[in-house]
Amino acid sequence: MSLNTQARPTSRPAEVDVLILGAGFAGLTAARELTQRGLSVRILEARDRIGGRTWYADGLGRRLELGGTWVHWTQPYVWAELARYGIGTVPSPAPAVAHWWEDGGPRSGDPLELLARLDEPNRRLTAEARTVFPEPFHPLTQAALVEATDHETVADRIAALDLPPGDRALLETFWTLNVNGSIDAAAYTQALRWVALTNGDWAINFEACASYKVDGGTARLARAIADDTDAELWFGAAVEFLVHDDDAVRVTTADGTTHVARHAISTLPLAALTRVRMTPELPQAMRDAVHEGQAGLGAKVWFRLEGVTEPFVAFGEKDWPLNFFQGEYPDGDGIIVIGFGPDASAIDPTDAAAIERVIGRLIPGARVTAVRAHDWVSDPFAGETWPMHRPGYLTHALPGFHAGAGRLRFAGSDYAHGWGGFIDGAIESGLVEARRILTEHADAGVRLLAVSA
Numbered sequence: 001m002s003l004n005t006q007a008r009p010t011s012r013p014a015e016v017d018v019l020i021l022g023a024g025f026a027g028l029t030a031a032r033e034l035t036q037r038g039l040s041v042r043i044l045e046a047r048d049r050i051g052g053r054t055w056y057a058d059g060l061g062r063r064l065e066l067g068g069t070w071v072h073w074t075q076p077y078v079w080a081e082l083a084r085y086g087i088g089t090v091p092s093p094a095p096a097v098a099h100w101w102e103d104g105g106p107r108s109g110d111p112l113e114l115l116a117r118l119d120e121p122n123r124r125l126t127a128e129a130r131t132v133f134p135e136p137f138h139p140l141t142q143a144a145l146v147e148a149t150d151h152e153t154v155a156d157r158i159a160a161l162d163l164p165p166g167d168r169a170l171l172e173t174f175w176t177l178n179v180n181g182s183i184d185a186a187a188y189t190q191a192l193r194w195v196a197l198t199n200g201d202w203a204i205n206f207e208a209c210a211s212y213k214v215d216g217g218t219a220r221l222a223r224a225i226a227d228d229t230d231a232e233l234w235f236g237a238a239v240e241f242l243v244h245d246d247d248a249v250r251v252t253t254a255d256g257t258t259h260v261a262r263h264a265i266s267t268l269p270l271a272a273l274t275r276v277r278m279t280p281e282l283p284q285a286m287r288d289a290v291h292e293g294q295a296g297l298g299a300k301v302w303f304r305l306e307g308v309t310e311p312f313v314a315f316g317e318k319d320w321p322l323n324f325f326q327g328e329y330p331d332g333d334g335i336i337v338i339g340f341g342p343d344a345s346a347i348d349p350t351d352a353a354a355i356e357r358v359i360g361r362l363i364p365g366a367r368v369t370a371v372r373a374h375d376w377v378s379d380p381f382a383g384e385t386w387p388m389h390r391p392g393y394l395t396h397a398l399p400g401f402h403a404g405a406g407r408l409r410f411a412g413s414d415y416a417h418g419w420g421g422f423i424d425g426a427i428e429s430g431l432v433e434a435r436r437i438l439t440e441h442a443d444a445g446v447r448l449l450a451v452s453a
Contacts, residue, residue, distance in 0.1 A: 001226045001233050015260045016040040018437060019251055020231070021239050022267035024052020025423050026411040028222060029081075029430030030265050031231040037438050041231035042259060044251065046238035046381045050226055053269070053382055053413075054423065056217035059372030060336050062329065063217055064302050066374040068386065068413075068423050072208035074198050075424035077431065078221075082214070085224040089212040092328060093311035099325075099362040100315040102166050106362050111313055114170075115203070121171045122202040124161055126195040133196035137418040137428075139394060146189060150395045154183040154191050169317060176318040176342050178209065179388045180298035183318065187295075190389045190420070197419060210326065218423065238381070239268070243279045244408045263437050267412040267430070270294055271383025282405055289390075289397035294414065296388040296421070299341040301349040301373040305359065305366050306334040314362045321347035322358045334369065344385075349373030386421040387414040409433040 018034050020027045023045035031041045049055070054068040071078045071089060082088070098111040132145045140146055154175050158168065172183060178194070179186040198204040214221050226233070234253075241252040242264070249264035268276065273290045281287060299322065312335075314325040322341040329336040339355065341347055347354050349371065356368035376382045389398075401410040402417070411433040416425025 001229055001231055013042070013257065013259055015248075015262075016042045016232070017262050017441070018042075019044060019249060019259055019261040019264040020267065021251065021264065022052060022412070023047075023050040023226075023233060024054070024267055024412065025222060025225070025426035026267040026413070026430035026433075027052070027265070028225040028229070029427045030267075030411055030434040032225055032229040033431060033434035034437065035229045035231050039438070039441065041229070042261070043231050043233045044237035044239055044253060044259065045233060045235050048235050050233070051219055051222045052267070052426070053376060053386070054218035054222065055374060056219035057372075057374075059302060060304050060370055061331070062336070064336075064372055065213065065218060066300070066302075066372070067376065068218060069213055070208070070210050071214055071423060072212055074204065074208050075419055075422060077419075077427040078422075078424040081221060081225065081427060085221065087221055087224065088215040090215050092211055092213065092326065093330075095313040095327065096310040097312045098314065099312060100170065101317050101362060102169070106364070114313070114315075117167060117170060118174055119203070121161060121163055121167050122174070125157060125171065126192060126200070126202050129192045129196040130200040132189070132192050136193055136196040139193055139417065140399065143395070147395050149192070150187060150189045150393075151391050152188040153391055154179065154186045154188050157188045157191075158183065170315065173315050173318040173323050177315075177324040177340055179295055179342070180300075180340060180385045181295040181342050181388060182297075185295040185390055187389045187391045187393060189391075189394050193394070193420070239276050241277050241279075242266075242408070244406050246406065249407050263407045263409065263440075265409045265411050265430075265433050265437075267410075267426070269382055269384055269412065270387060270414045272381050274383070275380060278408075280405075283400050285396045286400040286405075289393055289401075292390055292393075294384045294387040294393075295390050296385040297342075297344055297377050298385055299339075299344045299347055299349050299373070299375070299377075300385065301339045301341075301347075301355060301371060303337055303339065303352065303355050303359075303371040304331060304334050304369045305337050305363075306369050307366050308335050308363060309333065311335070312363075314359070316358065316362060318342065320358055320361075322355065325359060325362070344375055344377035349375055388421060404433075404436075409436065 017039040055066040095111040098114040238254040311327040316323040322339040327335045352368045401415040411429035413426045419425035
């Protein structure tokens with residue numbers, strides 16, 4: 001990959017066939033596919049690194065995934081990329097004990113027994129998954145069924161199950177974890193879509209979410225894809241303006257540089273699109289979705305917990321600042337833990353004392369000695385964690401993002417046909433949009449030959 005780190009080039013940059021906004025998995029995948037077929041590509045990346053909302057970084061004496069982490073063989077696109085580059089996976093440790101909150105106090109027990117308590121409620125909640133989404137990579141196959149359901153929230157459907165209070169609270173906090181935000185803001189169709197992708201089995205879906213990591217970290221896979229393309233990569237190139245018409249796309253970055261291409265693929269998260277002024281504007285349904293944003297507005301933190309050495313899983317209540325914990329790496333007389341919460345504004349992810357107060361409700365006496373985190377919601381180039389759709393997004397906005405706007409296309413986990421919210425969805429969408437552009441170039445070539453003849 002060709003790197004360009006100039007803040008202000010001395011001359012106007014040459015035009016390219018395709019501009020890609022963002023060097024996450026969607027952008028890198030699209031760049032590889034396009035350059036390997038002979039197109040010229042320039043990637044404009046606002047950060048000083050590749051990977052987007054994945055970030056394998058130093059912390060707590062080791063390397064940690066500060067963003068997207070887990071992969072699974074039910075995710076065909078990321079699994080194919082791992083096979084392509086000879087990269088394996090490593091499992092998260094099986095928990096030895098489970099902790100949870102019930103009837104106003106902490107409880108502990110067998111993790112399998114806790115999962116068993118979640119089984120029937122989750123099966124009832126997601127029973128319609130394969131009916132509404134018989135082909136989950138084509139989410140609108142049953143458009144009438146999706147339309148009839150897409151206005152409901154996860155909270156609505158949990159309330160309709162009429163569960164005993166303890167089981168309801170446990171199910172609510174489980175889905176608050178999945179949403180990484182409020183279940184009152186999350187589309188029920190997103191829950192069904194996730195589970196449909198694992199053939200209607202919620203337990204396999206949970207395994208896909210938090211069980212197997214990329215050997216060597218997500219950065220290893222991102223770098224392998226990046227090394228497989230000769231696209232130009234411009235770091236520190238934050239996009240502010242985008243003008244597109246029938247002939248070209250013109251993108252202006254914060255330093256005043258204007259880049260011109262025949263096509264552009266935006267891989268910016270939905271929330272980050274609020275930073276970009278577009279001419280012409282996107283259609284109303286897409287603008288509404290950008291304004292509303294995704295429901296994934298939570299926190300992810302890593303911390304060292306002293307006094308606990310065995311892997312564990314723990315659920316708090318849905319409205320706690322952190323409502324889920326997983327002990328990942330035993331570390332001497334302690335363990336390095338990952339925690340998630342539904343509201344990034346509810347806790348400072350660097351405040352060890354605040355984290356200790358929350359985890360101390362479930363594991364009394366445990367002490368937090370160090371923390372490492374990144375606030376993705378306040379990150380101007382993310383504005384969200386993993387994308388969890390709001391009601392109406394799937395039926396009203398996503399078709400528009402799939403169609404694109406003229407020469408402007410959209411790729412990324414926010415716009416995936418299948419695994420929305422995962423690395424797999426980012427890779428899939430990058431492949432799809434690259435193929436569309438390649439097809440258009442091929443068709444244009446055929447037309448040119450016909451005219452010349």
